Amino acid sequence: MHVLLVEDDDAIAAPLAKGLERQNFTVHREATGLGAVAAAAGTPSPNIVLLDLGLPDIDGYEVCRRIRASSAVPIIVITARGEEIDRVLGLELGADDYMVKPFGFRELVARIHAVTRRVGAQEEPEEPIVQLSGGFTLDRRTRRLTHDDTEIVLTRKEFDLLALLATDQGATHTREEILEQVWDSNWYGPTKTLDVHIASLRKKVGDPGLIETVRGVGFRLRTTDGSSPRSDS
Ligand code: CA
16 A cells, blocks of 8 residues: 655654554655645555645645545545644545544554545445345345345434445444444544444344444454354454
8 A cells, every 4th residue: 555645854754654664555755745746646646645734835734635636545634733623624625534643653554544444435336235144135225124025124323334334244343433434423432322223223133143243343244154254353
């Protein structure tokens, strides 16, 4: 995966680039806004842009706007400014996520994976009809869940939740990812509502094992009956 790292501060950019390379990313670093805009349009085209807001020429907001004019590449804004207004502005300009300095390296890597996965999932149209283990059929077009042609009536959130888990059956979806996508909720938001919906969903489908709990991480759908679900590392 190609990372375009836009950061004018060598003391931040160098260790970050090194760390990312150790995680098997290829890193191209730019120290100016104009350089970043050019690099985003160049080859190899980046899979993700890590964008510092405070740059010596044009600032990160402007860089974000210019990249967005011609590219849907995921952008994570990196900022030393923690004020809410900056965060909102960053996201309104088309950034996909933001991190406030100082941040942990592991958190950054997790965000990179989450953002690229989310964007990738949007690009590939989902098959409308998905067969789940246990004989359930989920139809995204009609938003119906059926079992032996009998509809199981779900609330909107319950359906969205199940449809999200069905995007990659057997893969663990983290609580944060589910909250973000189904509830549009803040990363640090309350998570109890998720457990309530999972419990209700399990009860309605009458097959509690269909949705598996991955303790401390999230949830996944049971794959084919009898086979062990693949682990998500
Ligand atoms: Ca800077």
